[in-house]
Amino acid sequence: MKISSIIISTLCAAAAGVIAGTLIAPDKGYKTRRNLAKKGHNYKDYLQDNFDDLSDSISHSFETLEDETKRLSKKAKANAKEVKAMVN
Template sequence: MSSGKVVLGLLAGVAVGALAGILFAPAKGSKTRKRIMNKGENYADSLKDKLNDLLEKTSKKFEKVKEEVTDFTEKKMGKTVKVE
């Protein structure tokens, strides 16, 4: 599954959860809004953490591939190649 689909699924889940919370809340409106806001913030924090993890993993993989390409190129050409 692509990371874009995961993020889209998470956002859809947050939206559906917030809507269900509003519709079925037995508490006062102000309390319900605070709870929804807190849950939304928790979901947003979780999503940020997952995105940061994804970016970190992607960056590490990119660096590894870049090193492998550089090594391969150096071996084939017989000289040092600088990749930026």
């Protein structure tokens, strides 16, 4: 499943929960608004933490790929020199 699908599904589920909670809220308006604000803040923190973890993971993958590319490039250059020496 793509990350964008997961994020969109999470946001839609959160919005549906907020709407349902508002419609059947047992508290007064100001309490409900305060609770919604707290939950919104918690969701924001959760999404931000997950996004940070995802970006760190992707960054690490690219760093590993870069290191492997450099290693293979050096190996290819060495092999090319060996072949050139054998031909000459």
